[in-house]
Amino acid sequence: MMISYRLMQARDVPGVFKVDQACFIHNWSQDSYEAETKNILSNYIVAEADGEIIGFGGFWQVIDEAHITNIAVLKEYRQTGVGQKIINAMLALALAKGCVGMTLEVRGDNQPAINFYLKNKFTRQGRRKDYYGAGLDAIIMWRYGLE
Template sequence: MGLDLTTVQPISVDEIDSIVILDRLCFGGLWSIDSYRREMTNENSHFLGVSIDKTLEPETSGIIGFGCFWAILDEAHITLLGVHPQYQRQGLGKLLLGALLDKARSIEMARATLEVRASNQGAIDLYERFGFQTVGRRKKYYQDTGEDGVIMWRGGLQHPNFTHLVNNPVV
């Protein structure tokens, strides 16, 4: 599967069933359908999804990845970033994170932050390629395992070179 078969676009509440299914596959059921509905209708929440061309991959549900951030003052707090396990390690997380950061920039956010499981080295590596830096830890943040959450931060979303940096993350 190539990236030329995918599109990134805002997700509507009409697609909530697909998102809940994807949430279960990616996160084990992090949020309920009511939580997603509430977030998708909140003007401060921004959801983007990666969809695959159904004519080329008819067995998929269409949406194979999604992400969300909350706009809080001038900060984009990334709350979710997940790609269907079948489509991981194909550049879709990179595509989606770049789109989230670009959207944050377009609505005047100055910086972005997130938390990630300390054991999720693949995600940490991705975030670092986009200029995120570790700024702290939340001890035993994840209730299901007692694992620490790593707090990461990235500034400069309004810098003139931001678009170039997002489109060409550090390898």
């Protein structure tokens, strides 16, 4: 199957919203993604297979830092390298835009995602207690240097 990786466009919003709904417990609204297409700080990559959005990832560029907002791949496509290709595209885009680091928050019990980031040279740099609710801490991860 051919999967293409490209920048998100306004017409991708329903598909991105569908992936969000399928992958997260705390969901963004479709309006939030709509707003992201107009936000000059936002940069989103989508993965598309046969006209369907199967994954996406985004970051906000804050001066020279890239803050990941969300990254997700539909369950049936996971562990086949789609997430890796999405983050590769995000890292390349952030580097091209002059970013020197990338950061994110991830739930402390989300081991697949933590492994995913560790593999991509992110390291644990902090913790926000109860960020996702009582007993659900966020791990703050950073990658310094995007080359």
